[in-house]
Amino acid sequence: xxxxxxxxxxxxxxxxxxxxxxxxxxxxxxxxxxxxxxxxxxxxxxxxxxxxxxxxxxxxxxxxxxxxxxxxxxxxxxxxxxxxxxxxxxxxxxxxxxxxxxxxxxxxxxxxxxxxxxxxxxxxxxxxxxxxxxxxxxxxxxxxxxxxxxxxxxxxxxxxxxxxxxxxxxxxxxxxxxxxxxxxxxxxxxxxxxxxxxxxxxxxxxxxxxxxxxxxxxxxxxxxxxxxxxxxxxxxxxxxxxxxxxxxxxxxxxxxxxxxxxxxxxxxxxxxxxxxxxxxxxxxxxxxxxxxxxxxxxxxxxxxxxxxxxxxxxxxxxxxxxxxxxxxxxxxxxxxxxxxxxxxxxxxxxxxxxxxxxxxxxxxxxxxxxxxxxxxxxxxxxxxxxxxxxxxxxxxxxxxxxxxxxxxxx
Amino acid sequence: xxxxxxxxxxxxxxxxxxxxxxxxxxxxxxxxxxxxxxxxxxxxxxxxxxxxxxxxxxxxxxxxxxxxxxxxxxxxxxxxxxxxxxxxxxxxxxxxxxxxxxxxxxxxxxxxxxxxxxxxxxxxxxxxxxxxxxxxxxxxxxxxxxxxxxxxxxxxxxxxxxxxxxxxxxxxxxxxxxxxxxxxxxxxxxxxxxxxxxxxxxxxxxxxxxxxxxxxxxxxxxxxxxxxxxxxxxxxxxxxxxxxxxxxxxxxxxxxxxxxxxxxxxxxxxxxxxxxxxxxxxxxxxxxxxxxxxxxxxxxxxxxxxxxxxxxxxxxxxxxxxxxxxxxxxxxxxxxxxxxxxxxxxxxxxxxxxxxxxxxxxxxxxxxxxxxxxxxxxxxxxxxxxxxxxxxxxxxxxxxxxxxxxxxxx
Numbered sequence: 001x002x003x004x005x006x007x008x009x010x011x012x013x014x015x016x017x018x019x020x021x022x023x024x025x026x027x028x029x030x031x032x033x034x035x036x037x038x039x040x041x042x043x044x045x046x047x048x049x050x051x052x053x054x055x056x057x058x059x060x061x062x063x064x065x066x067x068x069x070x071x072x073x074x075x076x077x078x079x080x081x082x083x084x085x086x087x088x089x090x091x092x093x094x095x096x097x098x099x100x101x102x103x104x105x106x107x108x109x110x111x112x113x114x115x116x117x118x119x120x121x122x123x124x125x126x127x128x129x130x131x132x133x134x135x136x137x138x139x140x141x142x143x144x145x146x147x148x149x150x151x152x153x154x155x156x157x158x159x160x161x162x163x164x165x166x167x168x169x170x171x172x173x174x175x176x177x178x179x180x181x182x183x184x185x186x187x188x189x190x191x192x193x194x195x196x197x198x199x200x201x202x203x204x205x206x207x208x209x210x211x212x213x214x215x216x217x218x219x220x221x222x223x224x225x226x227x228x229x230x231x232x233x234x235x236x237x238x239x240x241x242x243x244x245x246x247x248x249x250x251x252x253x254x255x256x257x258x259x260x261x262x263x264x265x266x267x268x269x270x271x272x273x274x275x276x277x278x279x280x281x282x283x284x285x286x287x288x289x290x291x292x293x294x295x296x297x298x299x300x301x302x303x304x305x306x307x308x309x310x311x312x313x314x315x316x317x318x319x320x321x322x323x324x325x326x327x328x329x330x331x332x333x334x335x336x337x338x339x340x341x342x343x344x345x346x347x348x349x350x351x352x353x354x355x356x357x358x359x360x361x362x363x364x365x366x367x368x369x370x371x372x373x374x375x376x377x378x379x380x381x382x383x384x385x386x387x388x389x390x391x392x393x394x395x396x397x398x399x400x401x402x403x404x405x406x407x408x409x410x
Numbered sequence: 411x412x413x414x415x416x417x418x419x420x421x422x423x424x425x426x427x428x429x430x431x432x433x434x435x436x437x438x439x440x441x442x443x444x445x446x447x448x449x450x451x452x453x454x455x456x457x458x459x460x461x462x463x464x465x466x467x468x469x470x471x472x473x474x475x476x477x478x479x480x481x482x483x484x485x486x487x488x489x490x491x492x493x494x495x496x497x498x499x500x501x502x503x504x505x506x507x508x509x510x511x512x513x514x515x516x517x518x519x520x521x522x523x524x525x526x527x528x529x530x531x532x533x534x535x536x537x538x539x540x541x542x543x544x545x546x547x548x549x550x551x552x553x554x555x556x557x558x559x560x561x562x563x564x565x566x567x568x569x570x571x572x573x574x575x576x577x578x579x580x581x582x583x584x585x586x587x588x589x590x591x592x593x594x595x596x597x598x599x600x601x602x603x604x605x606x607x608x609x610x611x612x613x614x615x616x617x618x619x620x621x622x623x624x625x626x627x628x629x630x631x632x633x634x635x636x637x638x639x640x641x642x643x644x645x646x647x648x649x650x651x652x653x654x655x656x657x658x659x660x661x662x663x664x665x666x667x668x669x670x671x672x673x674x675x676x677x678x679x680x681x682x683x684x685x686x687x688x689x690x691x692x693x694x695x696x697x698x699x700x701x702x703x704x705x706x707x708x709x710x711x712x713x714x715x716x717x718x719x720x721x722x723x724x725x726x727x728x729x730x731x732x733x734x735x736x737x738x739x740x741x742x743x744x745x746x747x748x749x750x751x752x753x754x755x756x757x758x759x760x761x762x763x764x765x766x767x768x769x770x771x772x773x774x775x776x777x778x779x780x781x782x783x784x785x786x787x788x789x790x791x792x793x794x795x796x797x798x799x800x801x802x803x804x805x806x807x808x809x810x811x812x813x814x815x816x817x818x819x820x
Contacts, residue, residue, distance in 0.1 A: 227475070278690075
């Protein structure tokens with residue numbers, strides 16, 4: 001016998017993060033289970049976004065690059081993210097998109113390991129990680145090799161320049177063991193590059209303790225920075241002097257406003273910058289990150305585990321009969337803040353759920369994915385969501401042509 | 411004898427663009443002559459910025475990628491820019507920063523001209539153009555060669571893969587002859603790549619008529635898209651099938667939301683995309699571009715010429731005695747929408763002017779740069795600005811330690 005709604009309410013009553021929900025804007029009548037695709041709007045962003053447009057841009061104009069701190073924003077926001085992922089403040093900077101940042105770090109990693117030609121990844125990682133690795137490989141004559149996750153450690157060898165992994169799988173929520181894989185890579189002289197897009201903001205990440213070399217991550221999922229928020233780059237202090245990359249734009253120059261004829265990289269993490277940052281998007285991300293100030297990430301991860309555990313427990317009892325199978329790891333320690341269910345009609349089911357106010361998303365070919373964000377969801381939300389899934393299946397509400405029609409973004 | 415203030419008022423009275431100023435927010439007591447660094451805020455952006463945060467993100471959440479047209483924004487905004495630069499609508503897309511886009515196109519150009527190893531530029535172009543060319547050259551074994559502008563055409567030869575130029579020089583406003591240089595490059599089998607950052611939005615650009623191959627440009631200067639607004643890429647239709655680049659992220663994939671394991675480029679200009687676009691910044695740019703709807707760019711360029719001509723005429727009469735020399739071309743047809751003055755104390759002078767409400771900027775080592783944006787400046791503004799420069803020099807108001815102290819962003 002699984003938990004009742006009352007039991008879920010009791011769990012919420014002793015949730016140490018319960019008051020975080022008040023810091024977000026969430027629409028009425030919606031249970032939002034897609035914060036792993038686009039995080040909800042933190043209330044603080046509303047005023048910050050008005051301020052940067054209506055005061056700093058309108059009134060300050062060009063002066064705001066100095067006076068409103070725009071120029072130092074990539075470093076300042078990077079330091080905030082460092083605190084969330086267990087890195088030092090000078091190890092993270094905000095710039096570009098996850099894809100562009102992956103490119104910089106893969107190129108940088110190959111140059112740090114001359115003579116080694118292999119970028120090693122696993123099958124089923126987030127596609128852009130693979131696409132970028134393929135772009136790098138084809139343009140510089142490297143090799144991009146993918147193995148099954150179970151075979152990864154055995155596949156690392158003296159040809160491996162860098163092991164490039166999505167830390168938490170976007171489809172299943174499976175967490176790679178960062179410390180173990182990093183140690184195995186280091187034992188063979190290889191580097192590690194972690195895509196933290198589905199980890200940062202919900203897990204107790206410890207990049208320093210895991211001895212990670214390089215990482216990237218996006219700002220718009222669990223960090224709640226807004227649609228397409230800028231991404232970030234992590235380079236461990238020990239690599240910052242030697243690393244280089246070919247996207248040598250003026251914001252990564254040692255003294256950009258001397259307009260010197262030749263490129264000289266900035267010192268430290270600032271060399272990872274390229275062009276002028278999109279300040280409206282960056283300011284929103286900065287304000288969004290204030291939600292994390294002083295937050296104990298162990299508590300955040302513990303609540304994520306509790307929510308996903310509840311979802312799986314309820315699914316086992318109420319959704320198996322509708323043909324769903326759990327596509328996420330059953331071991332909570334190996335699972336991020338999401339619960340995924342496989343179903344042959346997953347696309348139409350997700351559309352029907354959205355129409356009922358339960359917003360998850362579909363991941364091809366057959367996964368319904370539910371992000372269970374600890375900062376703004378409760379155990380009761382999970383209970384109610386599973387109830388609505390059960391009802392949508394029971395009534396076959398999903399079984400209409402409208403819900404089967406694919407949209408551009410799923 | 412130069413023009414009086416009354417004569418300037420008469421010019422403004424018959425200015426066909428006079429009513430455009432009402433579409434911008436400009437602070438009281440300021441003559442803003444730095445729209446070539448950060449364009450002023452178009453009024454339409456205020457509501458659009460609130461709408462995307464407070465409605466589309468807050469209420470629509472992930473659904474807005476489909477329902478609010480976020481997903482198609484890079485193409486849609488690209489088509490708007492195409493109309494401003496004399497290109498076809500499927501030839502321009504908005505993505506990343508100017509620096510990142512330059513990288514993509516330089517890599518693409520080298521691959522389109524196999525066997526040719528030279529990227530040819532001119533001395534004194536905007537630094538990030540050179541820095542990126544150096545990054546490309548050092549990572550792929552190409553060569554980046556810079557010659558004096560006068561020697562450019564003679565320097566194009568069978569080793570030249572691409573001629574990469576800032577169309578309008580950021581410091582002097584000098585305009586390269588796009589059609590002539592393109593023809594010379596094509597005669598030798600080379601491509602042209604134009605950085606339009608200081609051209610688009612103030613000149614009657616005709617990329618199609620000039621037979622240009624490739625171009626990039628930033629969104630935050632004369633296009634008024636806001637601080638660090640996304641940049642754009644132009645690829646002439648005839649190159650779109652063959653061109654490739656190594657920044658092969660998921661937004662440039664043929665079917666991103668199939669999450670296929672291997673990269674397949676999108677058809678047409680969409681293959682130039684890489685990561686998820688920063689939507690808050692992109693939405694501001696889109697709203698800003700509505701200012702240009704239906705605008706005759708010949709009238710815009712004519713007014714720019716009239717403003718810079720007036721500035722130079724007044725400078726000759728009133729500022730030469732203070733040690734200023736005109737650093738912009740005296741031939742209006744070879745000059746963008748800026749007038750630059752060289753002065754050994756240019757840095758402190760610019761600071762003193764900012765304190766008096768005349769906002770220009772400094773470009774190392776000795777240039778005071780004044781952007782004379784036709785959409786929101788009048789001839790009277792120019793007259794008054796020169797008067798204030800005259801006064802600041804006459805009273806030596808610039809000669810204080812505070813005004814000599816360099817800021818991070820100049």
